[in-house]
Amino acid sequence: MSSLVETEKLGENPFARLLYYPRVNRAELERRLTELKALEVSAVELAGEKRVFDVHVLGKGCVGIVVVAFRRGEKVALKIRRADASRSEMQQEAKLLEKANSVGVGAMLLGVSDNFLVMQLVEGRLLPEWLDRIRAKTRIRKVLRKVLEQCWSLDCAGLDHGELSHAHKHIIINSVDQPFIVDFETASLCRRTANVTSVCQFLFLSGSVAEKVCGSLGKAxxxxxxxxxxxxxxxxxxxxxxxxLASCGLLDYV
Ligand SMILES: Nc1ncnc2c1ncn2[C@@H]1O[C@H](COP(=O)(O)OP(=O)(O)OP(=O)(O)O)[C@@H](O)[C@H]1O
Ligand SMILES: [Mg+2]
Known part of the structure; x- marks a missing residue:
């Protein structure tokens, strides 16, 4: 189930509550509608498996609500800053995402304003759900290798994602088995990088995803x-x- 809502109509409920979640403030709402127009977002498509106030969305976290949107006739992902987010703007996240993009990692950044981040839409499944559906070991190994390679690229670029030891909601696999690491909001160019080590911990050593991987590929x-x-x-x-890569059994899976 999905429905298209033009940007002008987003000021009306129930969508207004998405634009300034979880409360509604008229003046702030108007400011946000102006920002959306400047970003050339013409409509929002209320689609996705998660729900906020009975409206379908792609995802909801502590900082943002992510929805499908249209920009210049193309489908994109729009991250909306929550009213109660611990961040006062989205520019810092955009800067870090741009750095990740420069080494071929993450959804491409397409635009930013104080309250919105516009990026490439990744149509796929979060890694734990993807693992539940895929049985072919070679496919799984190839995807995990790509995840590790991306983490190596981030380590080389000096960009620490920060949440990869607990990445249940931060790796999306698309329909052609390309993984995307999302959410660079807590990333840093100052911390010591730990992307490869954190993601290996998450994928092979501890927690429910490591258990799923072991269940599919055999004991690590x-x-x-x-x-x-x-x-x-x-x-x-x-x-x-x-x-x-060799210790994880991924060396031969390019
Ligand atoms: N570019 C994208 N394309 C498709 N879905 C996305 C995209 N970016 C994020 N999502 C979805 O939206 C969810 C929330 O996004 P994100 O993690 O950036 O928000 P957050 O508020 O920072 O979350 P958290 O509180 O977990 O840090 C993701 O887990 C993912 O399911
Ligand atoms: Mg986040």
């Missing part, structure tokens, strides 16, 4: 992975990264 060699990560941490190099 924990000792080998821990040792490879220890080496990688002390020396980030192509060879120590290859060693991590």
């Amino acid at each position: 060699n924990r000792e080998a992975i821990i040792e490879a990560l220890r080496r990688y941490k002390s020396e980030k190099s192509p060879s120590s990264f290859s060693n991590v």
